[in-house]
Amino acid sequence: MREKIEKLREQIHNHNYRYYVLNDPLISDYQFDQLLHELQALEEAHPEWDDPNSPTHRVGSDVTREFRTVAHRFPMRSLGNTYSMDELREFDERVRKEVENPEYVCELKFDGTAISLTYEWGRLLRAVTRGDGVRGDDVTDNVRTIRSVPLQLQGADYPDFFEIRGEILMPYASFERLNREREEIGEAPFANPRNAAAGSLKQQSSAETARRELDCTLYALVGESLPFETHYESLEAARRWGFKVSDQVRLCRTMTQIEAFIAHWDHARYDLPFATDGVVVKVNRFGDQQQLGFTAKAPRWAVAYKFKAEEAETELLSVDFQVGRTGAITPVANLEPVSLAGTTVKRASLHNADQIALLDLHLHDRVYVEKGGEIIPKITGVDLAARPAESLPLQFITRCPECDTPLVRDEGEARHFCPNQNACPPQIVGRMVHFISRKAMNIEGLGEETVQLIYDAGLARDVADLYTLQREALLALPRLGEKSADNILESIARSLTVPFPRVLYALGIRFVGETTAKTLAEHFGSLDALRSASRETLLEATDVGVRIAESIQAFFADPLNRFRLDRLQQSGLQFETVAPAQLSAQLQGLRIVISGTFERHSRDQLKGLIEAHGGINQSAVASNTDFLLAGSGVGPSKLAKAEKLGIRRWTESDLEAAIAASPEMPNAATQAQSHGAESAQKEKSDQNNLTQGVLFE
Ligand code: IVH
Numbered sequence: 092m093r094e095k096i097e098k099l100r101e102q103i104h105n106h107n108y109r110y111y112v113l114n115d116p117l118i119s120d121y122q123f124d125q126l127l128h129e130l131q132a133l134e135e136a137h138p139e140w141d142d143p144n145s146p147t148h149r150v151g152s153d154v155t156r157e158f159r160t161v162a163h164r165f166p167m168r169s170l171g172n173t174y175s176m177d178e179l180r181e182f183d184e185r186v187r188k189e190v191e192n193p194e195y196v197c198e199l200k201f202d203g204t205a206i207s208l209t210y211e212w213g214r215l216l217r218a219v220t221r222g223d224g225v226r227g228d229d230v231t232d233n234v235r236t237i238r239s240v241p242l243q244l245q246g247a248d249y250p251d252f253f254e255i256r257g258e259i260l261m262p263y264a265s266f267e268r269l270n271r272e273r274e275e276i277g278e279a280p281f282a283n284p285r286n287a288a289a290g291s292l293k294q295q296s297s298a299e300t301a302r303r304e305l306d307c308t309l310y311a312l313v314g315e316s317l318p319f320e321t322h323y324e325s326l327e328a329a330r331r332w333g334f335k336v337s338d339q340v341r342l343c344r345t346m347t348q349i350e351a352f353i354a355h356w357d358h359a360r361y362d363l364p365f366a367t368d369g370v371v372v373k374v375n376r377f378g379d380q381q382q383l384g385f386t387a388k389a390p391r392w393a394v395a396y397k398f399k400a401e402e403a404e405t406e407l408l409s410v411d412f413q414v415g416r417t418g419a420i421t422p423v424a425n426l427e428p429v430s431l432a433g434t435t436v437k438r439a440s441l442h443n444a445d446q447i448a449l450l451d452l453h454l455h456d457r458v459y460v461e462k463g464g465e466i467i468p469k470i471t472g473v474d475l476a477a478r479p480a481e482s483l484p485l486q487f488i489t490r491c492p493e494c495d496t497p498l499v500r501d502e503g504e505a506r507h508f509c510p511n512q513n514a515c516p517p518q519i520v521g522r523m524v525h526f527i528s529r530k531a532m533n534i535e536g537l538g539e540e541t542v543q544l545i546y547d548a549g550l551a552r553d554v555a556d557l558y559t560l561q562r563e564a565l566l567a568l569p570r571l572g573e574k575s576a577d578n579i580l581e582s583i584a585r586s587l588t589v590p591f592p593r594v595l596y597a598l599g600i601r602f603v604g605e606t607t608a609k610t611l612a613e614h615f616g617s618l619d620a621l622r623s624a625s626r627e628t629l630l631e632a633t634d635v636g637v638r639i640a641e642s643i644q645a646f647f648a649d650p651l652n653r654f655r656l657d658r659l660q661q662s663g664l665q666f667e668t669v670a671p672a673q674l675s676a677q678l679q680g681l682r683i684v685i686s687g688t689f690e691r692h693s694r695d696q697l698k699g700l701i702e703a704h705g706g707i708n709q710s711a712v713a714s715n716t717d718f719l720l721a722g723s724g725v726g727p728s729k730l731a732k733a734e735k736l737g738i739r740r741w742t743e744s745d746l747e748a749a750i751a752a753s754p755e756m757p758n759a760a761t762q763a764q765s766h767g768a769e770s771a772q773k774e775k776s777d778q779n780n781l782t783q784g785v786l787f788e
Pocket of ligand 1: 168169170171198199200201202203204205206221257258310311371390393395
């Protein structure tokens with residue numbers, strides 16, 4: 092069994108590598124999940140063979156911790172910066188004074204946060220942040236969740252013990268997603284992917300880091316007696332061992348070659364999926380590096396060339412003030428379209444009132460726009476000489492542009508807010524959009540546009556109205572056919588089974604994101620308990636600080652929120668954590684493996700149903716499995732194994748029938764209960780006839 096576990100781990104490590112490092116998966120996501128579930132089940136059954144580097148630990152845990160500070164074996168230095176070709180030429184001349192015919196390696200300078208990884212016998216031992224360069228924070232558990240970081244190296248020619256350094260990055264796509272989510276719950280968005288990567292790495296819960304979708308690129312092997320002559324060779328070896336090493340690495344012998352590399356990436360970098368802020372030029376031969384040595388702060392054998400942020404000049408035409416779901420006001424500049432870094436820019440973010448004041452913006456100013464690490468460009472300055480004499484300073488609005496309510500700005504908040512949460516249209520619509528989103532109530536068929544239609548037509552003015560929507564009213568909406576209307580209604584009805592933590596998240600309490608909602612649901616167990624919790628009790632929950640506690644109390648203090656909650660409760664939403672096995676004993680003791688996708692329930696819901704009726708949800712088919720609950724796309728290996736072991740197959744309807752069957756009837760559950768597990772096994776064929784089980788041919 093131990094061999095089987097190790098083989099699975101190796102297989103999964105390899106598939107992870109193909110997917111996250113090579114970008115070339117061999118199997119489907121679904122097949123991958125099957126392997127992972129199989130491993131999870133075996134590990135659950137054999138806790139004695141647990142391994143912190145098992146791929147099952149990639150999902151992280153909710154255990155919170157303090158980070159331990161660790162001294163670096165070799166200090167983590169920074170690089171000297173250069174901003175012009177002249178400065179770079181001076182670097183080359185300094186090198187040539189000490190080294191004959193130097194060879195250089197040109198690399199991209201990744202704009203994330205530095206990390207040092209230590210491997211022992213090919214296994215990840217420790218991951219430490221740069222800190223002050225001498226000591227950093229031990230963030231191993233969080234780094235383990237980053238899929239492109241190998242937990243177990245490939246091949247056999249790696250040193251027994253070594254350190255490798257690189258950059259933890261947040262790709263733009265993840266950055267945008269994270270910021271959208273943060274805006275949704277009223278958290279200030281991260282200014283750029285670098286801050287987001289650094290913040291995500293220092294999360295208290297590694298499950299949260301796992302959600303942040305970080306990436307890691309390695310660029311330097313560190314050690315006393317590395318078996319290589321050159322930096323380039325060491326990068327190639329690291330790539331072979333399974334590390335993600337950039338393909339954009341070039342060997343150069345002349346300044347002309349270095350200049351060409353820089354000129355290329357100065358533009359091509361805008362096509363990369365992550366942020367870069369320059370090029371790093373390193374002396375290639377380790378012998379030469381040693382000869383050149385270090386200054387107090389940086390190596391003499393390497394230097395960074397920083398890209399100039401691309402800038403354009405244009406006219407500020409007007410400013411829009413947008414109202415977000417939480418009422419936060421974001422000023423956005425409308426610009427005379429101008430071409431910048433390969434795209435046409437028409438709008439720029441102005442962030443908040445302070446930013447406008449700092450720039451001293453006037454309408455119709457000539458402004459400079461820059462594309463930094465962010466996708467949305469920003470205004471960095473004003474051409475004062477070009478300012479028209481009669482122009483007026485830009486005024487921040489004092490009333491909400493949507494509902495005319497006077498805006499407020501809380502102490503310490505950079506942003507203005509519209510406090511009219513319950514009647515300001517974009518706030519209501521935004522709240523509904525959040526409520527129906529996939530990670531909240533997951534109401535399919537209802538998108539942002541349809542929600543707006545429903546709102547505009549007056550069919551729903553509050554999330555609670557969704558549960559009283561009438562078919563006829565939906566059909567009267569423009570461009571909405573019968574099928575769509577039925578889909579929406581079915582999906583709304585299905586949302587009644589969404590578990591409490593997600594309902595809590597869906598309510599959109601300020602600062603209560605997905606993770607906090609989960610912790611609160613676990614800690615308090617029900618909405619009533621949370622509602623009546625004192626400030627002190629709230630603060631006792633993991634990760635809940637004063638800001639969250641106050642926001643929760645303010646939420647429940649609002650009579651309109653209380654009214655909405657009462658209505659939602661009457662509609663039948665899950666307002667408490669359902670304790671497993673409380674509904675019935677219809678599946679008592681039955682071991683059921685779920686595989687595939689189902690028409691009426693998600694897999695999580697099925698798992699909940701099985702447990703609520705006394706069954707055991709097994710992750711992998713084993714000889715003691717009672718049923719394989721098979722949906723469409725059932726895993727072929729699970730199917731084959733079930734067939735071999737003579738295990739019966741259940742459909743979604745079989746499960747529903749077994750749960751619904753009256754306790755007086757001699758059905759699967761009662762028999763299993765009265766005869767115990769062993770005899771239940773023997774009587775499987777009888778049971779199946781009663782529960783319309785499908786026999787294998
Ligand atoms: S080499 C001894 N290579 O830039 C020098 N650093 O200012 C070791 N960085 O802290 C660094 N991309 O976080 C190196 N290709 C690259 C890099 C890189 C980004 C960062 C790194 C370092 C900082 C130096």
